[in-house]
Amino acid sequence: MAVKVLIPTPLRPYTNKERSVFLSGTTAGELLNELTTQFPVLKQHLYSGDGTLRSYVNVYVNDDDIRYLQQEQTPVTEKDTVSIIPSIAGGNRQCRLKVEGLTLEIQKTTSKKRIEWLINESPIN
Amino acid sequence: MITIALTQLNQIKAHASATYPEECCGVLFGEEGESGKIVREILDIPNAKEENRERRFLITPEEYRRSEQEAERLGLEVLGFYHSHPDHPARPSQFDLEHAMPWWSYVIVSVKKGMPADVTSWSLDDDRREFREEKIAVDEREARRVMPGVGSGGML
Numbered sequence: 031m032a033v034k035v036l037i038p039t040p041l042r043p044y045t046n047k048e049r050s051v052f053l054s055g056t057t058a059g060e061l062l063n064e065l066t067t068q069f070p071v072l073k074q075h076l077y078s079g080d081g082t083l084r085s086y087v088n089v090y091v092n093d094d095d096i097r098y099l100q101q102e103q104t105p106v107t108e109k110d111t112v113s114i115i116p117s118i119a120g121g122n123r124q125c126r127l128k129v130e131g132l133t134l135e136i137q138k139t140t141s142k143k144r145i146e147w148l149i150n151e152s153p154i155n
Numbered sequence: 156m157i158t159i160a161l162t163q164l165n166q167i168k169a170h171a172s173a174t175y176p177e178e179c180c181g182v183l184f185g186e187e188g189e190s191g192k193i194v195r196e197i198l199d200i201p202n203a204k205e206e207n208r209e210r211r212f213l214i215t216p217e218e219y220r221r222s223e224q225e226a227e228r229l230g231l232e233v234l235g236f237y238h239s240h241p242d243h244p245a246r247p248s249q250f251d252l253e254h255a256m257p258w259w260s261y262v263i264v265s266v267k268k269g270m271p272a273d274v275t276s277w278s279l280d281d282d283r284r285e286f287r288e289e290k291i292a293v294d295e296r297e298a299r300r301v302m303p304g305v306g307s308g309g310m311l
Contacts, residue, residue, distance in 0.1 A: 038223070039233045040256035074283060075257060086254050088216045095216065118214035118236050120251040120261070121178060121207075122243035 033106050035061055036113040044071050058089055059102030061112055076114070086117040156191035157234070157260050157276050158292040159183075163197050168271035170199050171239035171264040177208040180238040182222045183260060184231040191289070192234045192260055198222065211250075212238045235260030235276075242266065245273040247286045255279040260289060 032052040037045050045051055053068070055061040062083075066073040076087050083089065089096045090113040096104040106112060170179045184196040200222075204213040214222075214236065226233045236259065240246075245265035247255075255261060257279045265272040277286040 038219075038256070039226075040258040043258055071281070090216070113220070115216040115219055116256055117216055117254075118180070118219060119204075119212065119254045120238055120248070121211035122240040122248055 031056065031108050033061055033108055034111045035065060036111060038114055038116055040116075041072060041075060041114065044069050044075075056105060056107075057100075057102065058091060058096045058104040058106055058112060061106060062089065062102065086119055088115045088117060089113070090115055156290045156292055157183075157194065157262075158191065158294055159194040159262075161293050161295045163194060164274065164291075164293055166197060167237050167262065168264055168274070171266050172269060172271050174202070174239065175266050175269045176241045178202055178204075178210065178212040178239050178241060179264075180212040180214055180236060182214075182225075182236055183234045183262065184222075184226050184229055185234045186231055187234070191292075194234060195231055196229060197237070198225065209241055210243075233259070235262065235278075237262035237264065239264045239266050239271075242268070245275040247277050251277075252279070252283075252286060255283075255286070257281055257283070261286070262291075 032054060034050050035053050036050045037048060042048065051065070051068070053061045053064040055064050062076065066076065076083060078084050083102075089102075091099065091104055091106055091110050096102065167181065170181060173179070179199065180202055181197055181199040183192075183194050184198065185192055185194040187193075200214050200218050202208050202212045203215045203218065204211045222233055238261075240263055243265060245263040247261060247263060251261065251263075260276050260278055262274065262276045264274050274291065276289045276291050278289050279286055
């Protein structure tokens with residue numbers, strides 16, 4: 031049974047530029063496994079080192095995110111369309127630092143003096 | 156290399172300035188030619204991040220799906236995305252790297268005290284280890300509309 035899987039633009043260079051491929055499988059997980067077997071280089075972009083789907087990689091069966099169905103066990107049939115849909119996220123270098131129960135918003139260039147002020151004098155804390 | 160019309164580049168800068176001190180984001184539509192990517196249309200997208208919007212942005216899967224549909228309607232590709240770094244350099248962060256996809260261009264606008272500053276573009280290596288900066292070529296001619304009617308309904 032072949033199920034249509036839609037490939038997002040940035041991954042098409044790894045699928046011979048195909049917008050979609052037809053793969054065999056009865057669950058979303060089986061399709062993903064088949065996809066990364068046929069196109070092994072996709073694995074590093076879809077999965078983290080621990081073998082789980084990257085947090086920003088969403089897999090939809092028709093209009094539904096498999097996270098809210100049966101995840102990779104979500105059943106599929108040849109009438110379904112499976113889509114790989116990235117969430118696009120990013121941001122600047124700022125990060126949070128937890129110091130003795132305080133959460134500080136800092137960045138690489140934050141001075142020691144500023145961090146000391148945040149800890150000792152900032153009204154936020 | 157990524158080529159973008161000056162008018163579109165200015166629209167991205169204006170968007171980055173308008174959302175300051177929060178991050179802005181949007182989609183780059185276009186095509187890939189022999190000289191690299193050519194931006195034909197841009198679309199501003201609301202930053203879906205509910206908190207820390209001054210240092211994070213998010214384009215939801217639903218917005219992404221709409222963008223892909225729009226690209227197909229225009230006969231273009233989603234070439235990448237832009238976002239702003241309020242009061243930070245126009246360089247990708249580790250967070251940007253971890254959330255990036257290959258091939259796409261990630262245009263970053265630095266905004267200093269509300270005023271747009273540097274604009275850079277980056278593309279992720281195939282092995283996901285680092286971003287490579289790509290040259291931005293600014294086309295000073297008027298942006299060429301690909302299809303009549305585009306420009307309404309949210310198009311910048």
